Amino acid sequence: MMRGRAFFFMLLMVSVMYLSVVAVPVQxxxxxxxxxxxxxxxxxxxVKVESDEPLDKIRVEWAGKALQASGQKSSSMEFLLGTDVMKSKPGTETLRIVKLGLSPLSVETSILIEDRKFPExxxxxxxEMVTPPAAVQARIERETAEIRKVLGTASPVSHLALPLIRPVPGDVSSAYGLTRYFNDQARNPHRGLDLKAALGDPVHAAAAGQVALAADHYxxxxxxxxxxxxxxxxVYMHLNEISVRQGEMIEAGQVVGRAGETGRVTGPHLHLGLYVLDLAVDPSALFFGKAVQ
Ligand SMILES: [Zn+2]
Structure with missing residues (x-):
């Protein structure tokens, strides 16, 4: 009898616990x-994320890639994402944000990537800059791998401030996204922004950061x-001279080098690349503090 009553009592307790979980809304x-x-x-x-608690550890998943931010004391944070004229495809892409910790929270939304037409x-x-000789093939492969490794690494603390600083005062000579033909042969679209600059002009850092790579590429x-x-x-390319060392911390606007015409160029200019999770985005959209144009 006692055992039966104890069992009934236990059943009642479990029901009450269960009911309290489903019936009482928890904030x-x-x-x-x-x-x-x-x-x-x-x-x-x-992207802006807000929570009721400090966002000390956040994981962001976008376009099959992920980044982790840590050390945030604030309960809101902003970060940059983007799409790439060459690597992204028009259609819906999922953005997932997870607040890591003892009780993880996550939020998911979808973003529609719209096609745009770019001039030729x-x-x-x-x-040799269109069809490189066999002798430099290994060099190009090594450099490409080195670049992919750098751009694929997402360090956990942001130094970015918007709007970006214009690295040189010159106008845009080749916009982002142009469909390109070198000597009448189709090549990758222009995945950066060309700014007019004379040989030797100082090139300034678009924002604060650390020199991840300073090298001479084909x-x-x-x-x-x-x-x-x-x-x-x-990324600042075709420089005549590099003024910084790998690993060095750079302030926004600091001179990183002098403009030049090294590599695949038709004359001196600055090629400015901007990458987010190894996706090349249009830097010009961020010069005036407006992320979306
Ligand atoms: Zn360029």
Whole structure:
């Protein structure tokens, strides 16, 4: 009899516990995300995340890639994501944000990537810059692997401030996204921004960051890769001279080198690349503090 009563009591307790879980609304911590619903292909965009608690550890999943931010004391944070004229495809892409910790929270939303049409550009360069000789093939492969490794690394703290600083005052000579033909042969679209600059002009860092790579590459010539954190890199190519060392911390606006015409060029200019999680985005969208144009 006692055993039966104890069993009944236990059953009652379990039911009450169960009911209290399903019937009494619990004020759960929330994670809110603000981002565009539609984005043109090749454009960067800002994502804002807010929570009721400090966002000390966040994981962001976008376009099959992920980054982790840590050390945040604030309950809101902003970061940059984007799409790539060459690597992204028009259609819906999922953005997932997870607040890591003892009781993880996550939020998921979808963003529509819209196609855009880009003009054609035909350039004439020495033949070895269109079809590289076999002797430099290994060099190009090594450099490509080195670049992919750098741009694929997302460090956990952001140094980025928007709007970006214009690295040189010159106008845009070749916009982002141009469909390119070198000596009448189709090549990758233009995945950066060309700014007019004379030989020797100082080139300034678009934002604060750490020099992730300073090297002389076959296509990019003398190049500086700045790591702004959370997967964002700015890249300065075709420099005549590099003024910074790998590993060095750079302030926004600091001179990283002098403009030149090294690598695959038709004359002196600055090629500015901006990458987010190894996706090349249009830097010009971020010069005036407006992420989406
Ligand atoms: Zn360029």
């Amino acid at each position: 759960a911590a929330q994670l809110r995300v603000e981002c565009p619903e539609v984005i043109g292909i090749g454009l960067p965009f800002v 550009q035909r350039l004439t360069v020495p033949d 296509y990019g010539g003398r190049s500086v890769f700045l790591d702004h954190g959370l997967g964002v890199y700015s």
